[in-house]
Amino acid sequence: MKDEPPRPPRTSLREALRRFIHASLQAFNRIRLPGPSVLPIAGAVVGLYSGLAAGIFTNLIGVVRGLAFNLAWVGDAMRRPGSRTLLSAWDALSRASWHLEYAILGAPLALGALVLARVIEPGGPRDEVKRRLRLLALLVLGALALYYPLVALTALNRAFSGAHEMTEILPLLPWWIYLLAPSLGGMAVGRLLRDHPDTHGHGVPEVVRAVKSNQELPGHRGLLKLVASAITIGSGGSAGREGPIVYGGAAFASTVGRTLGFSRRELAILLACGAGAGIAASFNTPIGGAVFAMEIILREFELRVFSPIILASVAGTLVSRGTVGVMPMLSRLDYQLVSGWEVLCYAGLGLSCGLIAYAFVRMLHHSEDFFAGRVAGRMSAWFGQRPRPLRAGLGGMCAGLLAMLSPTVWGSGHEYLNLAAIGQLSFVFLVTACVVKLVATAITLGSGGSGGTFFPSAVMGTMLGGAFGTLVHYCFPHATGPSGAYAIVGMGGAVAALTRGPLTGMMMLYELSGSHALILPLMVTCTIASALCHYLSERKAPKTQTDAELLANTPVRALMRELSPVPADMHLRPLMDQVLTTESGTLPVLDGDGKLYGIVQVDQFRDIWRDELLQPVLVASDLARKVPLLSPDTDLAHALHLMDQEDVDALPVQGTPGSQTCGMLTRALVRRFLSSHHASQHAHGQHLVAPTEAAN
Numbered sequence: 001m002k003d004e005p006p007r008p009p010r011t012s013l014r015e016a017l018r019r020f021i022h023a024s025l026q027a028f029n030r031i032r033l034p035g036p037s038v039l040p041i042a043g044a045v046v047g048l049y050s051g052l053a054a055g056i057f058t059n060l061i062g063v064v065r066g067l068a069f070n071l072a073w074v075g076d077a078m079r080r081p082g083s084r085t086l087l088s089a090w091d092a093l094s095r096a097s098w099h100l101e102y103a104i105l106g107a108p109l110a111l112g113a114l115v116l117a118r119v120i121e122p123g124g125p126r127d128e129v130k131r132r133l134r135l136l137a138l139l140v141l142g143a144l145a146l147y148y149p150l151v152a153l154t155a156l157n158r159a160f161s162g163a164h165e166m167t168e169i170l171p172l173l174p175w176w177i178y179l180l181a182p183s184l185g186g187m188a189v190g191r192l193l194r195d196h197p198d199t200h201g202h203g204v205p206e207v208v209r210a211v212k213s214n215q216e217l218p219g220h221r222g223l224l225k226l227v228a229s230a231i232t233i234g235s236g237g238s239a240g241r242e243g244p245i246v247y248g249g250a251a252f253a254s255t256v257g258r259t260l261g262f263s264r265r266e267l268a269i270l271l272a273c274g275a276g277a278g279i280a281a282s283f284n285t286p287i288g289g290a291v292f293a294m295e296i297i298l299r300e301f302e303l304r305v306f307s308p309i310i311l312a313s314v315a316g317t318l319v320s321r322g323t324v325g326v327m328p329m330l331s332r333l334d335y336q337l338v339s340g341w342e343v344l345c346y347a348g349l350g351l352s353c354g355l356i357a358y359a360f361v362r363m364l365h366h367s368e369d370f371f372a373g374r375v376a377g378r379m380s381a382w383f384g385q386r387p388r389p390l391r392a393g394l395g396g397m398c399a400g401l402l403a404m405l406s407p408t409v410w411g412s413g414h415e416y417l418n419l420a421a422i423g424q425l426s427f428v429f430l431v432t433a434c435v436v437k438l439v440a441t442a443i444t445l446g447s448g449g450s451g452g453t454f455f456p457s458a459v460m461g462t463m464l465g466g467a468f469g470t471l472v473h474y475c476f477p478h479a480t481g482p483s484g485a486y487a488i489v490g491m492g493g494a495v496a497a498l499t500r501g502p503l504t505g506m507m508m509l510y511e512l513s514g515s516h517a518l519i520l521p522l523m524v525t526c527t528i529a530s531a532l533c534h535y536l537s538e539r540k541a542p543k544t545q546t547d548a549e550l551l552a553n554t555p556v557r558a559l560m561r562e563l564s565p566v567p568a569d570m571h572l573r574p575l576m577d578q579v580l581t582t583e584s585g586t587l588p589v590l591d592g593d594g595k596l597y598g599i600v601q602v603d604q605f606r607d608i609w610r611d612e613l614l615q616p617v618l619v620a621s622d623l624a625r626k627v628p629l630l631s632p633d634t635d636l637a638h639a640l641h642l643m644d645q646e647d648v649d650a651l652p653v654q655g656t657p658g659s660q661t662c663g664m665l666t667r668a669l670v671r672r673f674l675s676s677h678h679a680s681q682h683a684h685g686q687h688l689v690a691p692t693e694a695a696n
Contacts, residue, residue, distance in 0.1 A: 038132055039266055042256060043273040043308030045136060047315030048143040050249035050277035054316070055150045055323020057226050057245055061411070062157040064234025068181040096155040097322040098148065106144050113137035132260055139256070143319075150323045158325075166415040170407040178236070178400040182444075185235025186396030189228045190389030190448045196224060202445065203229075203243025203452050204296070204499075207250040207275050211268045211297055213547065214644075215671060216258065222251030228450035233411045238399050238440035239451020241412050242282040246452070249274030249316075263647050272297040273308050277316030279454075279508075283329065284320065288508030289313040295501045329414065330421050332514045335485035342480050343524055345472045349465060349486060350525040353493030354532025356464050357457065360438050360498065361537060364453070367446025371395065388448050395447020402440040408433040408463070409440040412455040420466040420487040421513075427470045434463035457498040458491045465490015488513050489521045496526035497533035505530070547674055548637065556639055557632035559673055560653045560663035565590050568597070568621035575620050576605055584666040586650040589624035596652055596662055598626040629654050630665060636673075639665055 117133040193200060203225065210217050222244075229244035253274030257267040272293040280289025290313040294301050337343075369375050371391050373384015383391055403409040406429070408416045416433070419425050425433075441456040469486025488509060496505025505526040510519055565588040566575060579587050585602035600623045628642050630653045643651060653663025 038136070038260065039262070039269060040307040040311050041136060042260060042262075042270060044311040044315045045139045045143070046249065046253040046256060046270060046273045047277035047280075047312030048140070048319055049252050050245065050274055050312070051281045051316040051319025051323060052143060052146050052150060053222075053226065053248045053252070054245050054278065054281035054320045055154060057230055057241060057248075058324050059150070059153050059157050060227065060230035061234040061241065064185070064231055065411075068177065068185075068235055093152060093155045096151050098151055099318075099322055102147065102318075103144055106140050110137040110140040110144075113140075128261065135256075135259060147319060147322065154323050154325070166410070167407070167419065170403075170410055175404065178403050179397055180400075182236035182396030182400040182403070183393045184396075185231050185237055186392035186394070186399075186444075186447065186449055187389045188235075189231050189237075189450050190387070190392030192224070192228050192231070193448070193450065194388050196221070200448075200450075203245075203247035204275070204454070207246060207271060208297060210250065210254070211271050213671070213674060214264050214268070214640075214667065217247070217251040217254040217271070219251050219255040222248035225450060229452070232396075232444065232449040232451050235396070236400055236403060236410045237396055237444040237449045237451065238402075238409045238437065238456060239412065239444055239449055240453055240455030240457075241451065242279060242454040243452020244450070245282050246275045246278035249278040264644060268298065269305050269308055272305070273312035276309050277312040280313040281316040281320035281324065282454075283508060283512065284317060284324075285508045285511040286310075286313040286317040288504060288511050289316065291507045292499075292501065292504045295503050296499055328512065328514075329417060330488065330512045330514075331418055333421060333484060333488075334517075335481055335488070335513075335515055336517045337520060338481045339479045341476075343520070345468075345476075345480055345486075346489060346521040346524045347528055348472075349468050349490055350493050350528030351532060352464055352468055353461055353490055353525060353529035354497045354536070356434070356438070356460055357494055357497030357529065357533045358536040360442065360453075360457065360460065361533070363438060363442040364446060367442040371447045392448030395443050395449060398447075399440045399444045399449075402436050402443075406433040406436040408437050408459055412451075413437060413459040414455055417459065417462050417487075417491065420462045421484045423466070423482050423484040423487075425463075425466060427467055430463045430467035430470065434460050434467065437463065453498060454495065457494045461494020461497075462487045462491040464494065485518065485521070488515075489518060489525045492522050493525040493529040497529035500530055500534050502526040502530040547677075550674070550677060551637040551640065551670070552635050554636045554673070555632065556630050556634045556636060556653055556663070556665050559636070559669045560630075560632070560665045561669070562661045563588060563664045564661050565596060565652075566600070566620050567594075568592050568619065568624070570620040571616065572618045572623075575600065575623070579605070584650050584664065584668060586648075586664065586666065588652040588662050588664060589620050591621065596629055596654060597621075598624045599648070599650060599652055600624050601648070601650070627651055630663070632663065636665075636670055640667070640670060643667060 113133045114137045117130045117137070120130050120133075207217070209215065225244045226248050229239065229241065232239050233241055250271045251274070253270040254267065257270040262270060275297045276289040276293025278289070279292045280286045283289070290306075290309050293309045293313070294305060298305060366375070370380045371383045373381050383394075399409060407413075413433075416425070420430065437456060437460050441453070445451060445453070466483050466487035468490065469480070469483030472486070473480045473483055491512075492505040492509035494505075495508060496502045499505070502523075503526075506519070506522045509522055510516075561583075563582070566578060568590050570578075575587075579585060579600060579602050586599050589597050589600050591597035600620060604623050604625070625648075627646050627648060628651065630639055630642070630651050632653055639651060643649065649668070650664055650666040653665055655662035
């Protein structure tokens with residue numbers, strides 16, 4: 001027998017394994033997660049929660065709707081355990097979109113990130129890495145924990161309240177439901193939002209303003225807006241469900257971005273991720289949601305914003321298909337452009353969509369002024385003196401009366417979009433629905449109801465397009481397509497006109513219809529409608545001072561606060577005490593010659609405050625960050641530009657020669673100044689952000 005080669009001793013294997021683990025830990029400790037690298041991951045996480053928000057919101061609407069006119073039916077089903085309803089509930093649970101692969105993929109990745117955060121040694125920049133890894137992993141696990149119960153709730157809600165289509169239920173409701181449910185819903189929303197004036201609005205304009213002015217959106221406002229809008233829509237008020245989801249997604253993104261320590265620019269991109277994922281989840285249009293975020297929210301198409309926004313839209317759509325549903329909003333119809341002459345008809349439809357969108361803008365503004373008491377006349381003054389719950393309740397009653405004329409008024413009205421697309425609605429129904437939906441939405445939102453304007457504009461455009469198509473097809477039967485094609489294109493035209501986003505309207509309707517042949521009519525109609533509404537809105541808009549003009553004309557000395565700078569040799573402990581007692585968390589620091597040098601911020605103490613050995617060693621000059629010094633005559637616009645360049649929230653202002661104090665300008669002071677200016681404008685009846693969602 002040949003001698004076997006000697007086996008390596010077990011100790012050498014153990015030593016090799018120990019060296020491998022040691023080398024791996026050293027590699028882990030060198031990992032850094034700067035903002036740009038983690039931004040796409042954060043965008044995907046925000047998209048997950050936007051999809052969850054869409055599911056929660058849809059189920060809240062179903063619950064409120066059940067309380068409005070389905071309660072007796074549900075109670076009867078529960079009293080009879082062997083009823084057909086419970087059997088259908090079990091069937092709905094078995095056919096729900098559980099997507100167990102989400103847990104199979106997501107849970108190990110999140111747990112692995114938690115383990116990685118555990119093994120990375122603490123200290124210095126690694127603490128930030130550990131914190132970001134831990135937060136993102138916990139957010140993923142939280143999304144998984146919410147997803148599956150929400151899928152079950154969606155299935156049960158659909159089994160109980162979805163046994164009959166809304167188009168079948170509404171004509172059978174007694175007249176008193178039309179009056180009572182919207183009135184009670186309006187009063188509940190008015191009471192809920194009475195002490196929270198910052199939550200009023202349509203959702204999307206507030207996000208646009210937050211991105212433009214680098215403002216924060218608190219997370220609790222997003223949750224409050226979801227609840228209030230669910231009550232409004234579920235009880236029969238005429239409003240859209242996209243606005244609250246967009247606002248809620250952006251508010252969650254703002255909270256996550258601040259927690260992760262993102263810069264102002266990265267935070268704006270993350271807000272757009274939340275808004276785009278909200279649109280994608282609402283309409284089941286991931287491309288449309290991404291285009292909406294870039295065209296309407298950010299107003300830019302740069303490569304660095306693509307990956308986080310695309311990932312957010314994809315994640316939001318995937319989650320919403322389980323929590324909202326996978327059924328397409330519009331049936332796949334093979335409509336064609338019959339002849340070249342038909343382009344002229346679609347151009348005429350674009351003009352009509354631009355006019356109806358502009359009429360909606362004016363009507364909504366007038367309704368807000370009327371219920372606030374800013375319109376001449378005793379009735380407007382009487383409404384202005386009434387409490388908000390009463391005004392919203394009366395507005396809901398008016399919407400209920402209008403719902404008797406057209407059932408499209410009830411809720412968002414999207415249940416009738418497909419009927420118009422397949423040409424099953426009469427000309428009289430289409431015209432009535434378009435006009436009544438416009439008036440009812442303006443009254444619902446103007447009186448104090450909560451909700452968006454996206455879905456109502458889509459319904460108005462669909463009904464207008466269907467009526468327009470019926471008319472032109474009657475006049476030119478051989479040169480034009482059926483009315484359903486015009487209904488689909490009209491939906492895109494109205495959305496493009498209201499948002500001033502032609503690309504958003506095109507891509508959303510291209511995804512919803514699934515028809516490549518309609519892309520040319522969509523391009524013509526959306527472009528003309530958006531341009532016309534923009535022209536009419538700007539022509540009639542009052543020539544008020546914009547925020548940019550106000551900032552450019554206001555000097556720093558008007559807002560700055562006087563502070564005493566700290567000397568360069570001040571030790572760490574008294575320096576921390578002084579910084580923590582300031583309102584802005586920032587203090588100016590002198591150099592060794594007694595001249596103003598820079599600033600020290602409270603965030604700089606995050607990594608060193610626990611180390612007691614450093615406290616007697618470090619002084620203010622060691623922590624001070626050199627930043628540009630402002631002159632008292634510098635305008636606020638230039639000051640904010642410098643803050644963005646330096647990524648700081650405050651800048652020192654050069655004091656007068658011989659003075660013991662200097663000035664300090666903070667973003668918070670500028671925000672308060674703008675908010676005060678906006679409140680003054682609103683008190684005089686000037687509208688700050690038009691319902692076109694993207695006022696310049």
